[in-house]
Amino acid sequence: MVTRRDADGAALSSVSAAGIVAMMLTQLGVRPGDRCLEIGSGGYNAALLWRLAGPEGRVTSVDIDPIVVERARACLTAAGYDEVEVRCGDGEYGAPDAEPFDRIVVTVQATDIPPAWREQLAEGARLVVPLTMRGVSRAVAFTLTDGVLVSDDYEVCGFVPMQGAGTPDSPVAALHGGQVRLQQDPTQQVDAAALDAALATPRVEVWTGVMTGRNEPYLEHLDLWLATQMPQFCVLRADQEAVEAGVVEPTWAVFGTPAVTDGSSFAYRAWRDEGSPDGAEIGVYAHGPAAESLAATLATAHQEWDRGQRHRPQARITVHPAGTTDTQLPHGYVLDTAHSRLVIAWPAPPESR
Ligand SMILES: C[S@@+](CC[C@H](N)C(=O)[O-])C[C@H]1O[C@@H](n2cnc3c(N)ncnc32)[C@H](O)[C@@H]1O
Structure with a gap:
């Protein structure tokens, strides 16, 4: 539920969905006596943290918005949790x-792990953060180890x-009057007008033969895997209006669908559900002058994932300070951000171990 919006109507603050709160608290693993910091206040999650940490623990919650801080304080006091400290500040700097x-x-x-979050953790302590990596968002649970x-x-x-x-600096190309958006890496050069024109060209379709149920859990790491395999990777999001009008038919309109772009053409993942007991078939839709080659790139990546990665465990993500040299990093895909070098390492196939 959105509780604050900016002048353009974009959500600034919300009460997190109960299922997400429970999932992230499970990842966090709070123990009695823990000293806890919440970044982004509301009241509810802080109250749960306080219950988990107990009277020997401590909970500090930081929000950048004074109106949210005031509301969270009032709610916590009314509910009997006035020992939670709610303060106004930029959580980038922790507390x-x-x-x-x-x-x-x-x-x-x-979109980054600022130094304060690592520096303010005790050794062996845990950080849970909704992190966007090349446009793909995952709540990642980390332990500070050495x-x-x-x-x-x-x-x-x-x-x-x-x-x-x-504040994220990832560029977004707005197509079809802003109802369709392609989120790219800051390193990608795109021409939003050319992509908009591409969307008006006939759609190229490729089907992969890869079958999948819509809610299979391994899809949670498929998109992250794709993000680490293709330099042209980007993410497509669309308003329901554009989906209903058939302008685009992505697999995940709101969370974001894997896509690729060369700057003036783009391809994105689609589903085809014809009632097969094996589920829906993964396909690719593409638009623009390079539609066919981009569609082939994305389709091939899904087929490679199906053959080699599908049934393997999640990647291990490590966060190193910016300035760490390549030779000091573990093997894996390196994502450089302003403050960090993130390494996303996939488990090797059994034959190469
Ligand atoms: C989803 S809400 C938090 C929900 C809350 N934890 C709850 O219990 O429901 C996200 C909050 O993060 C805050 N926020 C955004 N940027 C921030 C920053 N740099 N530092 C601290 N808070 C920030 C927003 O003002 C907003 O209130």
């Missing part, structure tokens, strides 16, 4: 005068974007 923390939970969408954040779980999620110093 330096209250560190160290055993548990930090970020409840706003981040100064490095090492993941042990990630789950699909979506939060309102971070404001303040951590």
Whole structure:
């Protein structure tokens, strides 16, 4: 439920869905006595943290918006949780005068891990953060191990974007009057007008022969895997209006559908459900002058995932400070952000171990 919007109607603050709150608290694993920091306040999650940490623990919650802070304080006091400290500030910097923390939970969408979050964690402590990696959002659970954040779980999620110093800078190409959006890496050069024109050209379709149920859990890491395989990777999102009008037919309109672009053409994943007991077939729709080759690239990546990666465990994500040299990084896909070098490492196929 959205509780604050900006002048253009975009969501700034919301009460997180109960299922997502429960999932992230499970990832966080709060123990009695833990010192907890929540970034992004509302009241409900902070109250749950306080219940889990108990009277020996401590809960600090930081929100950048004074109106949210006031409301969260009033709600917590009314519910009998006035020992939770709610403060106004940019969570990018954590809560330096209250560190160290055993548990930090970020409840706003981040695109980077600022140094404060790592520095304010005790060794062996946990950080759970909704992190966008090349447009793909996952709630990632990390443990601080020898100064490095090492993941042990990630789950699909979506939060309102971070404001303040951590405001995302990823460019979005708005097509069809803004109802269809392609989110790219800052490194990708795209021509929004050319992509808009491409959308008006006839659709190229390719079907992969890869069958899947819509809710199979391994899809949670398929999209992240694709993001680490293709330099042209981007993510397509669309308003329901555009989907209903048949302008685009993506697999996940709101969370984002894997796509690829060369800057003036694009291809994205689609489903075809013809009632097969094996589920729906994965396909690709593409538009623009390079539609056929981009469709083939995305289709081939799905077939490779089906053959080699589909039944393997999740990737291990590690976060290293920006400035770490390549030779100091573990093997894997490296995603460089302003403050960090994220390494996304997939388990090797059994034959290459
Ligand atoms: C999804 S809401 C938090 C929900 C809350 N944890 C609950 O219990 O329902 C996200 C919040 O993050 C806040 N926010 C955005 N950027 C922030 C930042 N840089 N530092 C702290 N809070 C921020 C927003 O003002 C918004 O209130």
